[in-house]
Amino acid sequence: MTGADRWSDETLLQPAWRGVVRMLTHYLPVLIFLFIALLVGVVPLLLGAALGPSKPDSEKLSPYECGFEAFEDARMKFDVRYYLVAILFILFDLEIAFLFPWAVVFDQIGLVGFVAMLIFLGILVIGFIYEWKKGALEWE
Amino acid sequence: MTDITAHWTLALPEIWVLSMACVTLLADLFFAEKLRDIAAVLTGLTLLGAAVLTFMLMGQRGTAFAGMFIADPFANVINLFSYLAVFLVVIYSGRYLRERGLYRGEVFVLLLFALLGVMIMASGGNLLTIYLGLELLALSQYALVAMYRDSLMATEAGLKYFVLGALASGLLLYGMSLLYGLTGSLDVRDIAAGLVNVTGANLVLVFAMVFITAGIAFKLGAAPFHMWLPDVYQGAPTAITLFLASAPKLGAFALIIRLLVDGSYGVMAVWQQIFIVLAIASLVVGNVIAIAQGNIKRMLAYSTVGHVGFLALGVLAGTLNGLASALFYTVVYVLMSLAGFGMILLLTRADFEAERIDDFKGLARRKPWYAAMMLIIMFSMAGVPPTVGFYAKLAVFQAVIEAGYVWVAVIGVLLAVIGAFYYLRVIKVMYFDAPEDAAPEIARDDVAAAFMSVNSVALLILGILPGPLMAFCIYALQGVI
Amino acid sequence: MLNITSILFYAFSIVLLGAATMVVIARNPVYATLYLVLAFFSAAAIFLLLGAEFLGLILILVYVGAVMVLFLFVVMMLDINLARLKEGFLSYLPLGLAIAALGVLELAMVYWTAPMGHIPAPAPFPGNYDNTRALGYVLYTQYLYPFEIAAAILLVAIIAAIALTLRRRSGTKSQRTEEQLRVQAKDRVHLVDLRANKH
Numbered sequence: 001m002t003g004a005d006r007w008s009d010e011t012l013l014q015p016a017w018r019g020v021v022r023m024l025t026h027y028l029p030v031l032i033f034l035f036i037a038l039l040v041g042v043v044p045l046l047l048g049a050a051l052g053p054s055k056p057d058s059e060k061l062s063p064y065e066c067g068f069e070a071f072e073d074a075r076m077k078f079d080v081r082y083y084l085v086a087i088l089f090i091l092f093d094l095e096i097a098f099l100f101p102w103a104v105v106f107d108q109i110g111l112v113g114f115v116a117m118l119i120f121l122g123i124l125v126i127g128f129i130y131e132w133k134k135g136a137l138e139w140e
Numbered sequence: 141m142t143d144i145t146a147h148w149t150l151a152l153p154e155i156w157v158l159s160m161a162c163v164t165l166l167a168d169l170f171f172a173e174k175l176r177d178i179a180a181v182l183t184g185l186t187l188l189g190a191a192v193l194t195f196m197l198m199g200q201r202g203t204a205f206a207g208m209f210i211a212d213p214f215a216n217v218i219n220l221f222s223y224l225a226v227f228l229v230v231i232y233s234g235r236y237l238r239e240r241g242l243y244r245g246e247v248f249v250l251l252l253f254a255l256l257g258v259m260i261m262a263s264g265g266n267l268l269t270i271y272l273g274l275e276l277l278a279l280s281q282y283a284l285v286a287m288y289r290d291s292l293m294a295t296e297a298g299l300k301y302f303v304l305g306a307l308a309s310g311l312l313l314y315g316m317s318l319l320y321g322l323t324g325s326l327d328v329r330d331i332a333a334g335l336v337n338v339t340g341a342n343l344v345l346v347f348a349m350v351f352i353t354a355g356i357a358f359k360l361g362a363a364p365f366h367m368w369l370p371d372v373y374q375g376a377p378t379a380i381t382l383f384l385a386s387a388p389k390l391g392a393f394a395l396i397i398r399l400l401v402d403g404s405y406g407v408m409a410v411w412q413q414i415f416i417v418l419a420i421a422s423l424v425v426g427n428v429i430a431i432a433q434g435n436i437k438r439m440l441a442y443s444t445v446g447h448v449g450f451l452a453l454g455v456l457a458g459t460l461n462g463l464a465s466a467l468f469y470t471v472v473y474v475l476m477s478l479a480g481f482g483m484i485l486l487l488t489r490a491d492f493e494a495e496r497i498d499d500f501k502g503l504a505r506r507k508p509w510y511a512a513m514m515l516i517i518m519f520s521m522a523g524v525p526p527t528v529g530f531y532a533k534l535a536v537f538q539a540v541i542e543a544g545y546v547w548v549a550v551i552g553v554l555l556a557v558i559g560a561f562y563y564l565r566v567i568k569v570m571y572f573d574a575p576e577d578a579a580p581e582i583a584r585d586d587v588a589a590a591f592m593s594v595n596s597v598a599l600l601i602l603g604i605l606p607g608p609l610m611a612f613c614i615y616a617l618q619g620v621i
Numbered sequence: 622m623l624n625i626t627s628i629l630f631y632a633f634s635i636v637l638l639g640a641a642t643m644v645v646i647a648r649n650p651v652y653a654t655l656y657l658v659l660a661f662f663s664a665a666a667i668f669l670l671l672g673a674e675f676l677g678l679i680l681i682l683v684y685v686g687a688v689m690v691l692f693l694f695v696v697m698m699l700d701i702n703l704a705r706l707k708e709g710f711l712s713y714l715p716l717g718l719a720i721a722a723l724g725v726l727e728l729a730m731v732y733w734t735a736p737m738g739h740i741p742a743p744a745p746f747p748g749n750y751d752n753t754r755a756l757g758y759v760l761y762t763q764y765l766y767p768f769e770i771a772a773a774i775l776l777v778a779i780i781a782a783i784a785l786t787l788r789r790r791s792g793t794k795s796q797r798t799e800e801q802l803r804v805q806a807k808d809r810v811h812l813v814d815l816r817a818n819k820h
Binding site: 204206253266268275276283286287347 | 762763765778781788
């Protein structure tokens with residue numbers, strides 16, 4: 001009996017959820033990983049706070065910038081071009097997202113599904129040509 | 141599985157507009173340096189081709205793509221008037237856009253995509269398609285408003301429109317999700333069937349209808365969801381305001397028909413009450429606040445709110461006559477506002493926006509024919525016979541009284557009289573005031589002036605012979621109810 | 622009936638609600654964005670627990686991976702003055718709370734007075750249930766038309782983003798490799814035949 005089978009204790013679950021639970025067992029390592037990552041991240045911080053000496057005074061807490069007082073806020077305006085790159089990335093990221101389920105069911109959807117994706121990609125390729133020709137991908 | 145693409149030819153106009161929008165984008169990208177007008181010309185050709193396709197498919201009924209797409213006369217009629225509206229926008233705004241460095245391919249491509257959004261809404265058979273059509277339209281509109289980047293007002297208007305529009309989309313989506321929860325379907329006809337056993341006492345239904353109606357009211361610009369409208373109409377470049385006041389209103393009317401009539405006619409009593417409130421609030425806000433405006437774009441924006449109030453009167457009647465009169469009113473409103481904003485565009489110069497009412501001072505002496513056209517437009521908006529604006533209001537009042545809401549009709553008539561004041565003020569300024577010394581010479585723009593003349597005279601002719609247009613509107617809605 | 626799925630559901634829900642609250646009240650907008658990442662992550666976990674495997678992963682891929690990057694850019698780009706951002710927070714608080722309370726009240730009324738009982742429970746998932754496959758199947762058959770509209774919306778977004786933010790600036794000192802490569806001697810050196818004067 002594997003661990004996965006023991007986990008999906010079917011007497012506790014409605015039959016409707018059996019398929020889901022079987023799927024979820026694949027994610028058990030991810031869950032364990034998350035738990036360990038949380039421990040590794042949080043425990044040293046807590047240990048440090050609990051065990052380390054802490055005697056703050058105003059000099060220790062003040063910001064330090066090459067021996068001077070801080071000149072200005074660290075925050076400054078970014079160029080709008082970063083934003084353009086990010087938004088174009090999102091758009092094409094979304095496009096990729098549509099490709100996953102398409103690839104998974106490719107054997108079932110036949111020619112219609114294939115052509116549908118061709119049209120979808122075609123429309124976005126036009127956007128890509130526009131983007132390229134306009135020079136939105138160049139960093140002058 | 142092969143069923144899914146059956147009857148796809150019903151969607152040929154949509155496919156054509158989408159393809160041509162892409163072609164226009166690419167053509168402008170590669171040939172704009174040599175052929176400056178290529179985007180505008182291709183847009184015109186697209187509209188022409190779409191009109192031919194729609195005429196060929198006229199009157200066919202059916203569904204395609206698993207019920208996502210409905211072909212019926214209503215969709216055909218909305219599409220045809222939208223083509224006409226976008227065509228006039230292209231004609232009227234060419235010079236204005238050129239003078240401000242906005243004569244760019246993107247503007248025309250976005251106009252085409254906005255048109256596509258209207259078309260998708262007009263023939264949407266599923267909450268999902270209707271919502272996507274709305275978003276396609278809205279996204280194009282936000283971009284168009286903010287396109288004039290040298291103008292702080294336009295940027296601010298674009299941002300306001302975007303934030304409030306997103307809020308309205310959220311309201312609409314929330315209402316749709318409640319409707320889905322109630323009936324278990326996104327398909328409009330399934331929803332209509334699922335609502336048969338639901339009564340007005342069902343709170344979920346009430347909330348669904350409230351949220352959906354609020355979303356629609358925002359898109360229409362009905363009070364109390366009108367706050368964005370004056371700022372956006374005033375801030376946007378006039379050429380874009382011209383568009384905002386045209387085809388999108390037809391799209392919003394399509395939303396009413398598809399969501400409330402096709403989907404929820406069985407529970408009309410619920411949304412009818414909301415429409416009474418919307419209609420009266422819009423009539424009051426639109427007609428009273430417009431009086432205080434000195435900016436003619438802002439005045440026309442408030443007048444839009446008032447017109448939406450009349451439109452809502454027709455909808456709340458809920459009968460075939462009522463909805464047909466509402467559609468008639470929408471079409472007439474679109475023609476009037478195209479002419480009204482078109483007239484502002486005719487008077488603009490490169491560094492002169494002609495957006496104050498004072499800029500119309502003494503127009504009768506400077507350019508008698510323009511003043512005469514503006515006279516017809518203002519009379520029509522005020523509802524003075526024999527213009528079409530009078531007949532449109534009359535038809536709406538008749539329908540409201542037939543449906544038994546005499547008191548609502550009385551309020552409507554009173555506010556129409558109040559509203560006439562500010563339209564007549566424009567006429568007074570044109571005919572009885574001396575021209576301002578600083579007023580620049582009026583530019584020569586023969587093509588736009590010719591189309592403007594046809595447009596204005598049409599307001600008069602349709603007022604004398606409203607029969608065919610009304611018959612057309614009844615034809616559009618016959619299958620819906 | 623507290624099995625492990627329920628425990629996980631409540632754990633992730635608590636993290637989600639906590640993170641969402643922190644998004645609103647965090648002083649530093651960058652922290653708020655990072656809390657939003659945590660909120661999206663917890664929501665993805667809840668999607669997974671509900672069996673919506675694909676949606677959960679897409680939420681991480683698209684929202685955590687791309688949208689949050691954009692949010693961070695925007696937060697940094699805006700040059701936000703924290704003190705001014707918090708101005709008026711307290712004066713708007715009562716109104717905001719009242720609207721939130723109204724929303725909760727409405728939801729509660731809807732939930733308790735009219736349970737959505739007309740809908741039959743969904744059919745049991747078959748043993749070999751695969752969420753991505755099921756979603757893909759309806760997306761490319763029944764929902765084919767909306768799928769293509771989505772492409773048009775993405776195209777409009779591309780056009781709008783570029784038209785609204787891209788501005789050619791003149792006089793930038795950038796290197797144009799293709800012009801450097803294409804250059805020929807006669808473009809750069811102009812040989813003038815200067816005869817020495819006879820005298």
